[in-house]
Amino acid sequence: MTLLPSLPETISRARTDLRIGLPVVIDGNLAAAVETLSPERLAGLRALGRPVLVLTARRAGTLKVPAYDGDLARIELPEGADVAWLRAVADPSDDLRVPLKGPLAARRDAEDVTPHRAAIALAKSAQLLPAVLLVEAPAGEIPQGLTRLPAAPVIAQLAAETVLSPVAAAHLPISAAERTRLHILRPAAGGAEHYAIEIGDPPRDRPVLARLHSACFTGDVLGSLKCDCGPQLHAALNAMGAEGGGVLLYLNQEGRGIGLANKMRAYDLQSQGFDTVEANHRLGFEDDERDFRLGAALLRQLGFGAVRLMTNNPRKVEMMQSHGIEVAERVPLIVGRNPWNDAYLAVKRDKSGHML
Ligand SMILES: Nc1nc2c(ncn2[C@@H]2O[C@H](COP(=O)(O)OP(=O)(O)OP(=O)(O)O)[C@@H](O)[C@H]2O)c(=O)[nH]1
Numbered sequence: 475m476t477l478l479p480s481l482p483e484t485i486s487r488a489r490t491d492l493r494i495g496l497p498v499v500i501d502g503n504l505a506a507a508v509e510t511l512s513p514e515r516l517a518g519l520r521a522l523g524r525p526v527l528v529l530t531a532r533r534a535g536t537l538k539v540p541a542y543d544g545d546l547a548r549i550e551l552p553e554g555a556d557v558a559w560l561r562a563v564a565d566p567s568d569d570l571r572v573p574l575k576g577p578l579a580a581r582r583d584a585e586d587v588t589p590h591r592a593a594i595a596l597a598k599s600a601q602l603l604p605a606v607l608l609v610e611a612p613a614g615e616i617p618q619g620l621t622r623l624p625a626a627p628v629i630a631q632l633a634a635e636t637v638l639s640p641v642a643a644a645h646l647p648i649s650a651a652e653r654t655r656l657h658i659l660r661p662a663a664g665g666a667e668h669y670a671i672e673i674g675d676p677p678r679d680r681p682v683l684a685r686l687h688s689a690c691f692t693g694d695v696l697g698s699l700k701c702d703c704g705p706q707l708h709a710a711l712n713a714m715g716a717e718g719g720g721v722l723l724y725l726n727q728e729g730r731g732i733g734l735a736n737k738m739r740a741y742d743l744q745s746q747g748f749d750t751v752e753a754n755h756r757l758g759f760e761d762d763e764r765d766f767r768l769g770a771a772l773l774r775q776l777g778f779g780a781v782r783l784m785t786n787n788p789r790k791v792e793m794m795q796s797h798g799i800e801v802a803e804r805v806p807l808i809v810g811r812n813p814w815n816d817a818y819l820a821v822k823r824d825k826s827g828h829m830l
């Protein structure tokens with residue numbers, strides 16, 4: 475291990491840089507997150523060349539801008555475009571109040587957009603709006619002291635962040651089972667930690683009752699009626715306690731991987747009439763940004779090879795099976811329905827294929 479940062483460590487630094495408003499350097503381009511960009515740094519980027527606003531095809535689609543790069547759109551900045559203009563284009567919260575944001579001209583020249591793709595992937599990984607400003611800096615004019623990253627390896631690394639190291643574990647009596655052990659595991663690249671809640675004596679020689687539970691602060695902690703996460707969490711723990719053994723993976727993939735701030739943006743859009751999928755798309759995200767390979771890696775790391783998976787989401791079953799975990803049974807987990815989440819559950823059933 476040299477004293478210099480590895481690629482995962484550099485990515486970890488880059489996430490923080492983007493979140494505090496610093497640009498990063500990707501293959502000679504400076505890239506900054508629109509969400510945290512200051513007027514001074516916008517001026518600094520403009521002094522280097524002609525910045526372009528990079529959006530995902532999902533966000534571009536809601537703005538009626540063609541995504542000539544397939545999954546991305548590179549939008550020219552009109553004269554005088556300031557931080558407020560950039561934010562209004564990137565953030566959909568005002569789309570209905572200020573519907574016309576254009577005209578927006580998208581670049582269609584065949585430049586290599588790998589740096590643009592890496593910048594968007596980093597913004598998503600930093601749980602920021604997936605909108606970045608990118609400018610090619612003339613050689614020799616890249617400011618010293620900024621985090622530098624290679625585009626293609628960043629994309630590959632972000633897609634493969636499933637290596638976790640156990641950090642600590644302890645006995646934690648909970649109401650569902652007094653013999654419970656909480657494990658904390660940390661990814662190599664310094665991203666969010668994830669937890670494994672081991673109930674009783676979960677068998678490793680036969681399919682174990684298991685659940686991959688995605689963090690939901692609003693549901694798990696505040697008892698939100700907008701979703702079914704809280705009741706699912708406690709029903710799963712209680713079932714494992716009653717059975718004398720099970721494992722619940724608590725994956726920090728809040729908001730189906732977009733983070734709590736973006737989930738609250740999505741909730742605000744939902745209060746304007748969009749459904750959960752439309753809201754994610756309007757923000758520039760996919761329906762579901764989670765990487766369930768994490769769950770399979772965690773189960774294997776804890777010595778489990780076969781599960782009876784408590785879920786209504788067939789995609790979780792498929793992902794476990796395709797990543798080496800035998801799913802002997804899908805155990806339905808239909809709880810917590812109420813008038814506030816009826817429509818949400820219906821969208822999960824009708825648009826995301828959940829078995830509800
Ligand atoms: N972006 C977004 N995320 C949501 C919304 N409602 C709940 N979530 C998140 O969705 C995740 C839970 O995923 P769900 O789709 O409800 O259920 P699932 O985990 O895929 O499937 P089950 O195993 O059956 O629970 C949690 O991370 C929640 O924070 C929403 O309206 N928008």
Ligand SMILES: [Zn+2]
Pocket residue numbers: 690692693694701702703704
């Ligand atoms: Zn929830």
